[in-house]
Amino acid sequence: MAIEQGIWKLTRNTDEPPQRLRPTGLTDEGQLEEQIMQDVSILNRDWLLIGRQVRTGFDKLIDLLAIDANGTVIVIELKRDKTPRDVVAQAIDYASWIVTQADYQLIEIYQAFAERYQRPHTSLEDAFEAKFGITLDSVALNENHQLVVVATQLDASSERIINYLNEHAQLSINAMFFAAFEDQGNHYLSRAWMIDPDEPPQSTTRKTRKEPWNGEFYASFGDDRPWELARRYGFIAGGGAAWYSKTLAMLSEGDRVWVNIPKTGYVGVAEVIGERCRADEFMVPTEQGSTLLSSLISAAEYPHLYQLTDETSDDAAAEYLVPVRWIASFPASQAFSEVGLFGNQNTVCKPTTPKWEHTVARLKQAWKISDSSR
Incomplete structure (x- = not known):
């Protein structure tokens, strides 16, 4: 299912039709990374960035890592010049490494990230409490994880794979599409999700003990x-x-x-x-x-x-x-x-x-x- 994005400029004169802004395209999907670093709400206002170009145990680099208020870790992979199928497979591969990371290892990832990129909070504990208003030790960090592929478009085969993994493999993976527009020298960015992010996620679960819900x-x-x-x-x-x-x-x-x-x-x-x-x-x-x-x-x-x-x-x-x-x-x-x-x-x-x-x-x-x- 191809997702087409458009922006129309509404005029004050009701006799004039809406004017569609000119798509400019993203010359490099990697340029999104800098924008996201400035404001993660471009992706999701309820996420906290904790890592950029994070080196895995098999010497690959995860584009971006984030966590939410529940301690869920989000692996964010930009499509860049990879084929659509490759970027989905790569995100899953990264998730297989993330699931092995203990709390202290994620804390160290954030510390290196904060030092390198001059983040306002030097510790994950301080950043988490400033963002979400609760302490880090009150949540189960990395009990679950999610995968997000950032792209301008995906082929039909990759979309089928993502839907299958969500529906039948209990793997929480989504795709986010961006498009760029220009109007009289002003530049705009439009975002669309492949799967509604407000739907209850099928979070990928770690090997941690869970209790039956006590009601x-x-x-x-x-x-x-x-x-x-x-x-x-x-x-x-x-x-x-x-x-x-x-x-x-x-x-x-x-x-x-x-x-x-x-x-x-x-x-x-x-x-x-x-x-x-x-x-x-x-x-x-x-x-x-x-x-x-x-x-x-x-x-x-x-x-x-x-x-x-x-x-x-x-x-x-x-x-x-x-x-x-x-x-x-x-x-x-x-x-x-x-x-x-x-x-x-x-x-x-x-x-x-x-x-x-x-x-x-x-x-x-x-x-x-x-x-x-x-």
């Missing part, structure tokens, strides 16, 4: 949101972009969720009593009956609730809430935090690491919560 959900409550209002009116929240709000839809009535404020600690556990809805439609019980939350609080108390206007009423950018009944909740000043507890950047997730089982056990012990509390 307990984790939630991250951003420190820029009003925790005391969430305690008073019974909700957990997320929004501003689909990545932050879509995982709230994982929660259903009756689920139990443990809530963590990043860099602060765990502050509560609750039972879900309803489905996700937009914050401006969220109803709370009062003596006068059900009332919109927005009518009870001000913009100063909860800015995210009022961030959309008539001109920017995009559902993906909205704030979303899930109604809950608090089993136990505490002020942020009384948050429970200690070394070894689970943390994650996703608003909601279903952890399967041994660290999660330990975290739930410690919280139940600290807060005197039993299974009969459900």
Whole structure:
């Protein structure tokens, strides 16, 4: 399936047709590397670059390495002058080496990268916390990895291979296509994914021990949101972009969720009593009956609730809430935090690491919560 990209310039005069910008092409796909080094959000705003031209154990060079907030390692390979099939095979070959790398080896890769390219943070721990707002030791680094091929185009055979590997080999591999355009001396870059990156990935898994999911959900409550209002009116929240709000839809009535404020600690556990809805439609019980939350609080108390206007009423950018009944909740000043507890950047997730089982056990012990509390 060939992917054609185009950009049209819209004129103020409605009588004039849109003007398509002139494609200029990328004379060298390698020039993307410099642009990505300047701003990794060209690829994905939720990635942190940790390596460039990384030498493998079999003396080959990986174009770029990144990690996300879950500790997943992303191998990024530019097609350059390689054949489409070769670049896919090479990315898989690199993944076979990445899967063998221990935490300390990835930390060393970043340190060499930061020193060579003068990155603002000299350690991976500092860079990770600055980017994602959680500590590196709160995630399972390199438990999973993904592969991304960057190209201007791929042949049909390579696209079939990528689709097959995703669907039948449980290998998370995607392709990203770039096109360049010019308009009156201004240059533009357009990006398109082969597979929707918002679809749940089939992450390639390392040989690390996983626990069966214990049925307990984790939630991250951003420190820029009003925790005391969430305690008073019974909700957990997320929004501003689909990545932050879509995982709230994982929660259903009756689920139990443990809530963590990043860099602060765990502050509560609750039972879900309803489905996700937009914050401006969220109803709370009062003596006068059900009332919109927005009518009870001000913009100063909860800015995210009022961030959309008539001109920017995009559902993906909205704030979303899930109604809950608090089993136990505490002020942020009384948050429970200690070394070894689970943390994650996703608003909601279903952890399967041994660290999660330990975290739930410690919280139940600290807060005197039993299974009969459900």
